[in-house]
Amino acid sequence: MKFVKKTVAALAIAVVPLAGIAAPAKVMAPGGPGGGYDGAARVPLQVMQQTGIFTDGFQVTNKGGAGGTIGLAEFVRTGKGDDNAIMSMGAILVGAIITNKSPITLDQTVPLVRLTDDAGAIVVAPNSPIKTIADAVQAMKANPGGTAVAGGSIGGTDHVTAALLAKAAKFDPTKVNYLPYTSGAEVVTSLASGQAKIGISGLSELKTFADQGRIRIIAVSSEKRLPGIDAPTLKESGYDVVIGNWRGIIGAPGMSKAGRDMWLQRYAKLHASAEWKKALADRGWDDAYLAGDDFAAFLTKEKARQAEVLKDVGLVK
Incomplete structure (x- = not known):
């Protein structure tokens, strides 16, 4: 009888997860299903499963709103000290943290990796009289109220793109009639109605709709023209605007060094895999890999850069 008790106790101890080992990942995507944050959360882990890098499973929680700050607040509240929470x-x-004056910030989390960069696309309905980006700018100038621009959250990359475009075209960015939505799909619906x-959103979210003929891409926000996209850059069209929507992964508040190292090793293996390179190409994502301390340093600079841009275009005071 004593032997049985000891065996049961030993088995009970054996199944307790240690420092994120052999336990499913708890993943927060601070946006709706099918959106950019959802893809950034799911696709890398799916490729990790496919390649055997991480096979313990994962569960994604979608919690959108306020540019991701609602999901961030939930992540900080529920994930403290959890090495399996990303x-x-x-x-x-x-x-969004800047524009919403969020009390919860990225400083409370553990930077892990920047993974991708997604160029923006400026789009219109298929039957729109707006044929070029010059037409779009003229419409925004002539009738700002009647030329609504649909995009992501207030103060987000799409909104900043619209404001920078207005500034480059020499009209007041605060006059842009901007309509915020939670996904590229909703932007397409707004154009159709x-x-x-x-519309402005990430190319990766809009390309499928363009391929289906539901929208027309009239410009992209990348430095150079993009393969397979029959549209000029804003820069070559005479508007000095280059902007992308990078995405990455952070760890939970209080994540241990062992947990951080574990995730950095997983993402390093992912980045080196042929399967990940194919996933990037399939989705039109640019490789923007930056890990650990390098990513943390980038984040510090990015916060300052975005604060300056948001003030410059009048989106924050």
Whole structure:
């Protein structure tokens, strides 16, 4: 009888997860299903499963709103000290924290990796009289109120793109009639209904709709033209605007050094894999890998850069 008790006790101890080992990942995606944050959360882990890098499973919680700050607050509240808790994030969240004056910030989390960069696309409905980016700018100038621009959250990358475009075209960025939505799919719906005349979102979210003929891409926000996209850059069209929506992964508050190292090793192996390179190409994502301390240093600079841009275009005081 004593032997049985000892065996049961030993078995009970054996199944307790240690420092994130052999336990499913708890993943926060601070946006809706199918959106950019959702893809940034799921796709890397799916590739990790496919390649055998991480096979313990994962559960994604979608909690969108306020540019990702609602999901961030939930992640900070529920994930403290959990080495298995990670969250997708990106440029939009950095801006949203500033514009929403969020009391919860990225300083309370553990930076892990920047993974991708996604160029923006400026789009219109298929039957729109707006044929070029010059037409779009003229419409915004001539009738700002009647030329609504649909995009992501207030103060996010899409909103900043619209404001920078206005500034480059020499009209007041604060006059842009901007309609915020939670996904590229909602931007497309807004264009189809006529509520918005122009849409801005990540190319990876909009390309499928463009391929289906539901929207037309009239410009992209990348430095150079993009393969397979029959549209000029804003820069070559005479508007000196280059902006992308990078995305990455952070760890829970209080994540241990062992937990941080574990995730950094997993993402390093992911980045080196042929399967990840294929996933990037399939989704039109640019490789923007930056890990650990390098990513943390980038985040510090990015916060300052975005604060300056948001003030410069009048989105924050």
